[in-house]
Amino acid sequence: MKYIHFALLFIFATLVFTSCNNSDDFKLSQSVFIHDTDYPGLPIYSEWGYNTFGAYLDRTPFISDNYLMPVKVMVKPDTCLLAFTGRTQVKYEEATLTFYLLNVQPKTFFELLSLDKRTFDLSDKHTIVSFRNGTKTDTLRVTEGVFVIKKAQKLLVDKEEKKVVLSGTFSMKASTGKEPISINNGRFDVSVDDVNFFGKR
Numbered sequence: 423m424k425y426i427h428f429a430l431l432f433i434f435a436t437l438v439f440t441s442c443n444n445s446d447d448f449k450l451s452q453s454v455f456i457h458d459t460d461y462p463g464l465p466i467y468s469e470w471g472y473n474t475f476g477a478y479l480d481r482t483p484f485i486s487d488n489y490l491m492p493v494k495v496m497v498k499p500d501t502c503l504l505a506f507t508g509r510t511q512v513k514y515e516e517a518t519l520t521f522y523l524l525n526v527q528p529k530t531f532f533e534l535l536s537l538d539k540r541t542f543d544l545s546d547k548h549t550i551v552s553f554r555n556g557t558k559t560d561t562l563r564v565t566e567g568v569f570v571i572k573k574a575q576k577l578l579v580d581k582e583e584k585k586v587v588l589s590g591t592f593s594m595k596a597s598t599g600k601e602p603i604s605i606n607n608g609r610f611d612v613s614v615d616d617v618n619f620f621g622k623r
Contacts, residue, residue, distance in 0.1 A: 453488050463511060467609040469573050471587040475506050477519070477608035483511040484605075490516065493588075493612040495531065497622040502526035504588075506610060515556045519605070521569050521592070522550035531619035534586045538574040543567075544594050551596065553603075560598040567594025567605075577613055585613040 454472040458464045463483030464476035473492050476485040486492035486508040496503040505520040523542055528534050544551055544567035551562045569592040577585040592608035 453486055453492065455486070461607050464607060465609065465611075467589075467591065468611045469575070469587070469589040470611065471577050471585065471613045472611045473613055475508065475608070475610035475612060477592065478604075478606050479510060480604050484508060484517060484519070485511070491618055493610070493614065494618045494620065495528075495534065495614050496620045497527055497529075499622060500525060500527070502528060506612075510555065517556070518552075518554040520552045520554075522552075523569075524548045527622065529621060531586050531614045531616065532576070532583070534588060534614055534619075535574045535576065537571045537588065540571045542569040544569055544592075551594065553598070562594070562596035562598060562603070564594050564596040567596065568592065585615040587611065587613050 453474050454470075455474050456466045456468070456472070458466045461478075464478070464485065465472070465474040468474075474486045475492055476483060478484070486506070490507045490509070492506060492508065494503075494505045494507070496505065502523045503520055504523065505518050507516065507518045509515060510517050521542070521544075526537065528536070542549060544564045549564070551564055551567075553560050553562055569590070571588055571590040573587075573589045575587050576583050577587050589611045590609070592610075593606045595602065595604050597603065
């Protein structure tokens with residue numbers, strides 16, 4: 423009986439070890455949500471590729487979760503879109519906040535490294551910010567705000583370049599046409615690779 427238990431334990435351990443080795447890429451895509459004690463409901467600001475983001479929509483947290491891809495990068499002929507998808511904490515609806523960065527045209531996700539220490543004025547008339555909540559999408563009229571990529575860095579695994587990590591902050595005051603909205607204390611720490619980078623078509 424002891425031999426059977428030992429054999430089963432050995433088989434289980436082997437399967438776990440093998441699955442861990444084969445799922446390194448999957449693990450790198452998981453979110454590590456560490457709560458910010460100073461800003462309840464939001465993740466801490468980090469630069470480790472935790473695959474999280476968060477902001478207050480007025481006073482309500484809008485954050486990434488483990489079930490949705492936190493960011494997608496889409497390159498258009500003259501613009502690069504960074505779309506952050508998560509859930510609002512009132513009705514727990516899926517929502518997407520998208521920043522359109524004019525004259526940013528990376529050909530590969532590694533070219534996102536050129537965004538290191540870049541600041542974008544969201545009130546510039548050429549900058550577009552949209553917000554989709556459920557099935558409704560609004561283009562925000564931003565009166566003041568900034569989107570800052572504090573750090574763009576390579577993520578190395580066993581000395582092999584795997585992803586680009588973008589970390590930064592954002593905040594703005596805007597209106598949807600009918601009512602004003604404040605998006606503040608925004609922070610993101612997300613990784614980009616071939617899975618969530620969509621080049622120019």
